[in-house]
Amino acid sequence: MxxxxxxxxxxxxxxxxxxxxxxxxxxxxxxxxxxxxxxxxLLGSGAYELLLLDLTMPxxxxxxxxxxVRALHGELRILVxxxxxxxxIARSALWAGANGYVAKDCEPEILLTAIRRVARGERxxxxxxxxxxxGVKHAE
Numbered sequence: 001m002x003x004x005x006x007x008x009x010x011x012x013x014x015x016x017x018x019x020x021x022x023x024x025x026x027x028x029x030x031x032x033x034x035x036x037x038x039x040x041x042l043l044g045s046g047a048y049e050l051l052l053l054d055l056t057m058p059x060x061x062x063x064x065x066x067x068x069v070r071a072l073h074g075e076l077r078i079l080v081x082x083x084x085x086x087x088x089i090a091r092s093a094l095w096a097g098a099n100g101y102v103a104k105d106c107e108p109e110i111l112l113t114a115i116r117r118v119a120r121g122e123r124x125x126x127x128x129x130x131x132x133x134x135g136v137k138h139a140e
Contacts (some may be wrong), residue, residue: 001050002026002119005042008054008081013104018053020108036060043073049078050119055082055093061079063096070097079118081111086109087132090125096138 004021007031008014019026031046033039036059039051049126055062066078076097082089083088085103093101100118102111103126114124 001028002115003028003030003048004052004115005031005033005039005046005048006052007036007039007057008052009034009057010054013054020111021062021115024112034058036065039065040068040072043069045077050077050079050115052115053078053080053098055080055084055089062104066093066096066098076100077118077121079114079124085126085128087129090129090132094123094125101129102126103128 004027005016006014008017008112030048031042032068033042035057039053041046043051045094053062053066060068062080069076069078079100079102080093080098081102083104085105090101100114100123102114102124106126110127117124
């Protein structure tokens, strides 16, 4: 069972994520956080396989929060889900220690695949950004 901590400052997004994940037999939302301080507090008091993290929340900047989480909870898998789909922002999250990155405008199936792959210890990059990481930009 993949136990998730969802961190997003928007209650509607957290609710929609819970609705999306509810039918999945291999996933459960164990806790929710609305800012970086809550993420750190919840990680200290619970066991999770994956942190589904919004990159832009009040308090700690995303990459700094990822670095702190990685230092305190090195085995925890971190999947960033962000409204930012620029390669340089995704790269900064991955360099900070995230295991994967998806844009919030991705299809639900992509998010579910990303959660499963990251939980297994694999890296996952949103397909819309993969060509940038391979050194080739999308044709416009």
